Amino acid sequence: MVGETLRNLLMIAWLLPLVGFAVEIFGGFWGSRQSRAAAWIAVGCIATGFVCSFSALMIWGNANHWSVLHKADHGSSHESHDGHQGEKGHEEHAPAGHEAPAEKHGAVSSESQYKLTALAAEEAATAHAAGPTVYSGTLYYLARFGSLDLSLDYYIDSLTLVMFTMVTFIATCIHLFAMGYMSEELTEEYVDHHAHLSNGHHVHRPGRFYRFFAFLSLFCFSMLGLVLAGNIFQVFIFWELVGICSFLLIGFYTERKSASNAANKAFIMNRVGDFGFLIGLMVIWTFFGTFRFGETVNGKGEVVQAGLFQLLQRDDTGNVIRDAENGEVSVGAADAAMNPGNARKTIPYFLLVVAGLGVFAGCVGKSAQFPLQTWLPDAMEGPTPVSALVHSATMVAAGVYLVGRFYPMFVQEVLLTIAYVGCITLFMAATIAVVATDIKKVLAYSTISQLGYMMLGLGVFGWGAGLFHLVTHAFFKSLMFLCSGSVIYGCHHEQEMPKMGGLWRKMPITAFTMLVGVIAISGLAIPGLISLSSVFAFSGFFSKDAVVATSLAFVKSNPSHFLLFLMPLLTAGITAFYMFRLWFYTFAGKPRDMHVYDHCHESPLIMTAPLLVLSVLAAFCAVGGEQGPLFLLITGDQPAHVSHGVAAVAGASTLTLPGHDAVHAVHAEAGTYALIAAASGTLIAWLLYGTTMVNVAEMKRQLSGLHGFLVNKWHFDELYDVLFMKPAHIIGKFCTWIDRTIFDGIIHGSARVMIAVSKWDRLFDESVVDGFVNLLGSSTFAVGRSLRVVQTGRLRQYVMFIVVGVVALFAILFTTFPG
């Protein structure tokens, strides 16, 4: 019952934006271009979606008696036991015990379609109910090719619900904000001052207000579909849909060359990652035979096939179970128990790594990680609400979400790759952000950097930490993007920070909310304000603290990977530095460009209201830290092997992945380091940009080499230009040469031969064929002409002919047959 309710609620939330899109895209056709109707429809759809998602979250919590929130009370040892029981428990009881928990749990599992998978029987019997609760099933069958089932499934656990609520809420705020921001498009003739025609004039075009909201709705639909997806192939479908929406929205000002280039770049970069994703899918399909995360249930409620997450089994140390003889990983012991006829399958270990890396490659593209990070800064060409929704809070978060969702399938080598990729990304992007002067570019690089933190967190086995940071980051980064949008709107599309300054007097709400976001992302905190053992801090502190603590625990058990702790710690300082630099540059100090300053103004209420709402959430959504409700909700259904860590096993893996206990032990230490780093970064930023004590221009001049290197984004664009573009051009030129000389030569030669042959053919036709036909015609004509004289038209002459004819006949008759 609960499963059905959740499914219906989330389906409404998911499909409403699609309905909205279908209506809005005809906005210019059905309605006036000056009408805000499309925006209200979009807001209505997504806001209803938020209500549905939030009620789904509440229903889910009530059904489980909010047991996830009480977990913390039991202490960490019991907690790890709970988590361990979760997924494992189900498999132990798979064949016989499957119905047993169902009866004890009453109505919940008696539903045939909806099943509490991974339900621990012992836990279910006790008063405060279950461990992880996952509702999965099939919504719609797309196609069936042999044993390959393509379907739209759903997979609802606490992560899905939190993501749904987060995405719909932020999207609602951004939709409202966009209604103000995009109001310039409410016109029959919009003049685009950034797009020039060849004659030097600006581009004039009809306003596209309705289209913007249609694309936003389509994007929300895709993103929610991705989160709800119950199989990895469905994820891929919505993955591509998200990519398309991103392409449409980045290239919204399609008349601008830079915007259309950026849209292409984003799309192509994502394709590179998706290539890896496809390889991963193929490996998974070949060796696992299913795409579903959860079990496949037939019409009678019988489990016919185990899901991916049950097929790959882990032993007590958290390592995947490998065959003693050849080292291959066994697939589907649970499946074999269910269907005794099925032979036990295995997958070579390296292919498991390949599958993990392949899926991760897709996430690298989507989440703009090194080395595919260059598209995200360029994607700032889109309107600012797009940057807020697509390139900070949701789409780029899809990559992180997928890593989190697909976590049970990742083995140590893949996790280490994820950690290092995240580590490189977070440091590199942060350094570039330090020198960026475009207000949106700073936020873009900070987004990449924070995504790196999430990847790092996931990579060092901080499943909860990475996803925690994902959610908190979504709040404060969308807030900051909207603030920058408000600044850009107020300053009449001026984005360069050197032309701003002192804006807090003109736009106090924006400045204040931006400050909240800056403090949140910087991870500043005041220890001991409320009580000695706790800290008062905004959301970013808690989540970043969780990531840093996990990486410290990881480094303590694997000292050779010390960079995985040092880099994020250093970057925490850099983050605080560049974020406060942005704030001081923009809002504090004296106005640097009086023209901009004089004309700028605070944004209207429809834009500032979402800022205020988001700032409250950015500040307090993570209240309580890792004992707070948000973290516990996210980790409610964490993968079974996460909580107690993974031990190093001789001969198999030399990595020890820290469990919760290990992380807990170093938590205070890591938090102190991170806070010191953040505080010093803030201090330096204040010294450089908040006061006039240090001459920044002079510093820039002396460090011009480093500055140039960073301004050129570590020369990645140039590198890719040399590595990929130039060779492509050279190959293209070579192909052109081959075409021009060899293929064109062959074709031209054959054409010339054809012309010669046709000349001879023509000669033959004209002389022989035509001659014969003409001769026939002219001779017939001549005979007719000569016979004409006989027709005199004189009757009596005809009679004479008859007479002569008769006489002649007689004469012939009598001479030929005499007698």
Add this chain to the structure above:
Amino acid sequence: MAAGLNAYLLVGAVLFVCGVICMATKRNGIGVLMGVELVLNGANVNFVAFSRYTDLGLDGQIFSLFVIVLAAAEAAVALAIALNFYNNHLTIDVDRANKLKG
């Protein structure tokens, strides 16, 4: 004495020749038609004579009946033509009827 076959044939031949001469010499359309009648009747006499003096039986006589009927029909058509021709040209001189000249 009974007249022999040759006598009838002679009469038929005379009629035929008269008819032909009449057709060939008359410029009057009606005269030409009369000539046609003479030729046809010459042929009729031959048919009937052969019917009587050889073992053709009734065949010759039936043929001559057909010829009479056809002659009547032909005369009707020809007179209609002559009438129309007269309406258009105020004459029935066949030499003036040379529109079908090739």
